Amino acid sequence: MDLHYMVKELWYRKRRTLTATIGLAVGMAILITMNALSSAYTEAARMPLKEIGADITVQRAGDVPEDLTGPVFACSAVTIRKNEIERISTLPGVQGFAQALLVWVFDADRFAIVLGIDPSNPVGPGVLRTQLTDGRFLEKGKKQALVEASFAKNFNLKTGDTVTVAGRTYPVAGIVDASRATKIAVAHIYLPMEEVQKMAAASKQVQAVSPFDKDDANILFIKAAPGQIDALAHSIKDIMGDKASVATPASFLKRLGSLFALSDNFSLVTSLIAVVVTLLIVLKTMAANLTERTGEIGILKAVGWSNGNVVSQLVGESILQCFIGGILGLLFAILAASALGFMQVSIPIPWEMSPTPHFLPGGGDPAFKTLRLPVHVSWKLAGVAILLSSLIGAVIGGFLSRRIARIKPSEVLRYE
Amino acid sequence: MNNHHIISATDLNKDFDSLQVVKGVNLDVNKGEFVAIVGKSGSGKTTLLSLLSGLERPSSGRVILDGRDITDSSENELALFRRDTVGFVFQSFHLIPTLSAWENVALPLFPVKISAEKRRERALELLRQMEMEHRAEHRPSTLSGGEKQRVAIARALINNPKIVFADEPTGNLDSATTDAILEILKCLHADNGLSLVMVTHDLDLAESSDRIIRMQDGEVLS
Numbered sequence: 076m077d078l079h080y081m082v083k084e085l086w087y088r089k090r091r092t093l094t095a096t097i098g099l100a101v102g103m104a105i106l107i108t109m110n111a112l113s114s115a116y117t118e119a120a121r122m123p124l125k126e127i128g129a130d131i132t133v134q135r136a137g138d139v140p141e142d143l144t145g146p147v148f149a150c151s152a153v154t155i156r157k158n159e160i161e162r163i164s165t166l167p168g169v170q171g172f173a174q175a176l177l178v179w180v181f182d183a184d185r186f187a188i189v190l191g192i193d194p195s196n197p198v199g200p201g202v203l204r205t206q207l208t209d210g211r212f213l214e215k216g217k218k219q220a221l222v223e224a225s226f227a228k229n230f231n232l233k234t235g236d237t238v239t240v241a242g243r244t245y246p247v248a249g250i251v252d253a254s255r256a257t258k259i260a261v262a263h264i265y266l267p268m269e270e271v272q273k274m275a276a277a278s279k280q281v282q283a284v285s286p287f288d289k290d291d292a293n294i295l296f297i298k299a300a301p302g303q304i305d306a307l308a309h310s311i312k313d314i315m316g317d318k319a320s321v322a323t324p325a326s327f328l329k330r331l332g333s334l335f336a337l338s339d340n341f342s343l344v345t346s347l348i349a350v351v352v353t354l355l356i357v358l359k360t361m362a363a364n365l366t367e368r369t370g371e372i373g374i375l376k377a378v379g380w381s382n383g384n385v386v387s388q389l390v391g392e393s394i395l396q397c398f399i400g401g402i403l404g405l406l407f408a409i410l411a412a413s414a415l416g417f418m419q420v421s422i423p424i425p426w427e428m429s430p431t432p433h434f435l436p437g438g439g440d441p442a443f444k445t446l447r448l449p450v451h452v453s454w455k456l457a458g459v460a461i462l463l464s465s466l467i468g469a470v471i472g473g474f475l476s477r478r479i480a481r482i483k484p485s486e487v488l489r490y491e
Numbered sequence: 492m493n494n495h496h497i498i499s500a501t502d503l504n505k506d507f508d509s510l511q512v513v514k515g516v517n518l519d520v521n522k523g524e525f526v527a528i529v530g531k532s533g534s535g536k537t538t539l540l541s542l543l544s545g546l547e548r549p550s551s552g553r554v555i556l557d558g559r560d561i562t563d564s565s566e567n568e569l570a571l572f573r574r575d576t577v578g579f580v581f582q583s584f585h586l587i588p589t590l591s592a593w594e595n596v597a598l599p600l601f602p603v604k605i606s607a608e609k610r611r612e613r614a615l616e617l618l619r620q621m622e623m624e625h626r627a628e629h630r631p632s633t634l635s636g637g638e639k640q641r642v643a644i645a646r647a648l649i650n651n652p653k654i655v656f657a658d659e660p661t662g663n664l665d666s667a668t669t670d671a672i673l674e675i676l677k678c679l680h681a682d683n684g685l686s687l688v689m690v691t692h693d694l695d696l697a698e699s700s701d702r703i704i705r706m707q708d709g710e711v712l713s
Contacts, residue, residue, distance in 0.1 A: 079607070080601060377585075378574065379570050379650070380601070382566065483546075
């Protein structure tokens with residue numbers, strides 16, 4: 076195999092080289108772009124949960140509160156018992172775990188969505204630490220409140236003020252802009268978990284709808300081991316029963332519905348077509364090229380090249396040509412991915428995960444997480460495409476060259 | 492066959508379907524001998540050259556070339572044998588259009604494990620002998636017919652062959668160039684003692700050889 080000879084053959088047979096290379100590049104670009112697009116939708120579907128620092132959220136549906144006074148549970152998030160929490164937190168595949176308690180508090184002068192959190196836990200609402208706009212985050216063991224920015228503005232609350240919730244007064248430790256972080260588990264006021272547990276346990280309205288002990292919770296956030304999200308979700312449903320509401324990236328993908336299904340299936344079909352068309356283009360171009368070079372191959376054999384020498388030379392040329400086509404296709408795909416990255420996608424948030432009551436302004440509106448489609452060509456995808464291109468070159472080159480290498484030089488020279 | 496023969500062919504026949512192109516040829520060529528095979532078009536002279544050189548296998552009979560019976564050799568064995576022992580010069584030059592003159596000369600050595608530098612040196616040395624060194628980097632499309640044939644002769648010599656087979660080497664050349672190419676071939680034969688088997692329909696050209704073999708209807712007449 077002589078690399079110099081290969082390069083010259085490709086260089087001086089520009090029309091055929093360009094036809095095969097561009098054909099393969101376009102096919103590979105389609106394959107890479109469609110797969111990158113499909114991965115982008117999958118990645119986008121992870122974002123609502125990723126923003127809250129979890130892979131899975133768990134809630135339980137219950138009855139509608141009868142009396143909207145004091146602390147009440149939303150019908151989408153009623154009690155998850157301590158023993159259930161312990162069983163779930165120890166399931167295989169759980170890498171991180173947090174619990175929270177969401178309560179609607181109807182005080183005489185205002186309504187507030189209150190979320191009890193563990194400030195030291197990075198999973199779940201702990202990610203709000205990065206969205207502080209003023210003051211500091213909650214500290215473990217301190218009875219303080221964190222106030223959401225728009226709520227603070229409406230009620231003229233600042234860091235250092237106090238806020239009263241269900242008759243209890245808390246100093247405002249800081250202001251947080253939760254709207255920038257997530258659409259899930261957003262609240263007006265964030266309090267230490269123990270404070271909200273005491274509040275809920277003492278509430279007649281809560282107990283009337285869903286008996287609650289001070290160690291229970293009503294939202295769980297779970298970080299799962301890679302590849303175990305669906306299995307974990309299944310196990311959680313077994314523990315929680317029929318009324319469990321378990322959100323995973325897959326459930327968000329389902330909510331993208333036909334858009335994702337179309338993209339996913341379309342990507343598969345398009346990829347297959349791209350590979351087949353690419354194969355045919357390369358096959359046809361190379362077959363024509365080799366037919367054109369029959370005399371040349373006869374000469375190679377006449378001057379002492381063995382079948383193996385001829386095959387390795389032609390396969391090498393084919394691989395080189397397809398490798399270049401693959402690289403070119405990768406560049407096309409990167410450009411296409413950059414363009415597609417300007418597209419926006421709106422991911423519907425399930426109503427049960429939106430903490431705002433439907434009777435409040437905007438509470439009944441469908442919630443969406445809108446983001447730019449994270450289209451990017453991964454190293455793995457790029458590597459697979461380049462390898463696939465080279466493999467196409469090797470297979471087609473091998474198939475065609477083995478046939479043509481069998482020609483007898485005398486047969487070729489006789490008709491030249 | 493004795494030790495003086497570079498080629499010894501016995502009762503050589505070649506059929507293409509029902510057409511018998513070479514009929515019962517017996518032929519010996521001595522080492523260092525310049526033999527011309529002449530005959531009209533269709534007389535079987537090119538087929539005989541292919542049989543003698545191992546490009547073609549006979550339908551029956553035997554060919555011993557440089558002491559080796561090549562009659563039953565496989566295609567790959569024949570290819571390697573040709574690379575080590577034989578040089579070819581064709582009427583249509585048969586140069587690779589994408590390669591430069593020196594690369595065409597070095598073509599038989601591409602599969603051989605020698606350094607690219609040595610390969611190039613050897614090719615340039617042969618082009619120098621052919622007075623073609625100044626055209627070493629030119630591709631065949633920019634060379635004249637005579638220049639192409641000089642490159643082809645240099646290619647035939649790159650492997651230090653024991654015998655060169657030339658099929659109508661001047662068939663595509665004008666008379667002045669024909670004289671020059673013939674002079675080169677004669678020099679190679681005279682100076683290097685190279686065995687040379689040349690097929691031609693030009694009797695004047697054949698007169699330059701040590702021996703003329705005439706063919707008609709696939710048979711050797713003399």
